[in-house]
Amino acid sequence: MSQVYDRVALIGLGLIASSMFWAIKRAGLAGEVTGYARSEATRDTARRIGLCDRVCDTVQEAVEGADLVVLCVPVGAMGTVAQEIAPLLKPGATVTDVGSVKRHVIEAVSPHIPEGVHFIPAHPLAGTEHSGPESGFAELFDNRWSLLVPVEGSDPDAIARLRALWEGMGANVDEMDADHHDLVLAVTSHAPHLIAYTMVGVADDLRRVTDSEVIKYSAAGFRDFTRIAASDPTMWRDVFLTNKDATLEILGRFTEELFALQRAIRTGDGEHLFDYFTRTRAIRRGIIDAGQDTDAPDFGRGKANP
Ligand code: NAP
Numbered sequence: 184m185s186q187v188y189d190r191v192a193l194i195g196l197g198l199i200a201s202s203m204f205w206a207i208k209r210a211g212l213a214g215e216v217t218g219y220a221r222s223e224a225t226r227d228t229a230r231r232i233g234l235c236d237r238v239c240d241t242v243q244e245a246v247e248g249a250d251l252v253v254l255c256v257p258v259g260a261m262g263t264v265a266q267e268i269a270p271l272l273k274p275g276a277t278v279t280d281v282g283s284v285k286r287h288v289i290e291a292v293s294p295h296i297p298e299g300v301h302f303i304p305a306h307p308l309a310g311t312e313h314s315g316p317e318s319g320f321a322e323l324f325d326n327r328w329s330l331l332v333p334v335e336g337s338d339p340d341a342i343a344r345l346r347a348l349w350e351g352m353g354a355n356v357d358e359m360d361a362d363h364h365d366l367v368l369a370v371t372s373h374a375p376h377l378i379a380y381t382m383v384g385v386a387d388d389l390r391r392v393t394d395s396e397v398i399k400y401s402a403a404g405f406r407d408f409t410r411i412a413a414s415d416p417t418m419w420r421d422v423f424l425t426n427k428d429a430t431l432e433i434l435g436r437f438t439e440e441l442f443a444l445q446r447a448i449r450t451g452d453g454e455h456l457f458d459y460f461t462r463t464r465a466i467r468r469g470i471i472d473a474g475q476d477t478d479a480p481d482f483g484r485g486k487a488n489p
Contacts, residue, residue: 186213187347191216191252194246195219197314198314200281202320203253204234207351210353215237218237218245219239229316243268248273251348252268252272252276252279253280258287259424260421261288261292265296269297274300276301277302277345278303279303279304280304280305281307283306286364286426293334303334303342305330308330309323310414312415314415322353331359365426369426373430374430376422377430382405
């Protein structure tokens, strides 16, 4: 794979940024990768583990001369960071982000992008419940989707270059409109996370089942909820605050279906339950057939299959 950008700046050095760095290095996609995180502790860790070619103590230093700037901070912080870096962006550079919500990021970041700089929002559909600079690994994006969400008037050449970077990092790339993205992700990621948080919270509240029993017998299904519910609280708080409408719409539908299932259980309507579970099983089969999970008994919990 050949070099796509001379200099890439990663702002925020957590799971996604660190995985991007290792994936960029694996394929030689950039001449130099600079990095910046707001806390000294994160910058020290990054230096210790060799994350980024150059870790900078200021965001300005990291961004100066960069051909691509990637905002890898929580969705709620994107606007502030964009404002800080705006005066330093090189003409012709591209700014992108990896935020899990797109409409909000576009509204928060676009007003700060100077004339002559391209802004192409993106979102890799890959992650784990771990966070921080030490959690990343080069294979995170392999065979996962990364969605590009170009804004009106985005430059086709700048889009093509960003696509080449994501493909070089192992991802499959699609383009999508921001509102559709937020609805799709509400179904596939945001609502499921909220349900997992709720289920784990419910178990925590149940006093008739002891904590040790919940932990001991968790492989019966609960364990998978706990993995999702261990995800970063800041990131997920921001997701729900910024993808409010789509998440509430999906949760409304979820509640209706849950009531229907609850009724079927109460009235002994086995046919309803059986038909419902047959339909959901087919969806699981489709995900495996599409190569987005494995059929392994550990539910694909291996590192490369978060
Ligand atoms: P992470 O591991 O928690 O790292 C977040 C980074 O952002 C850290 O370097 C942190 O700096 C910095 N940061 C936090 N709050 C900040 C603020 N207010 N201002 C400036 N910097 C701040 O997060 P991540 O999982 O890589 O997620 C980063 C982005 O990727 C988020 O927008 C998230 O929605 C998106 N995303 C996440 C996943 C996933 O599964 N995790 C998947 C796809 C997309 P310090 O370390 O110095 O505190």
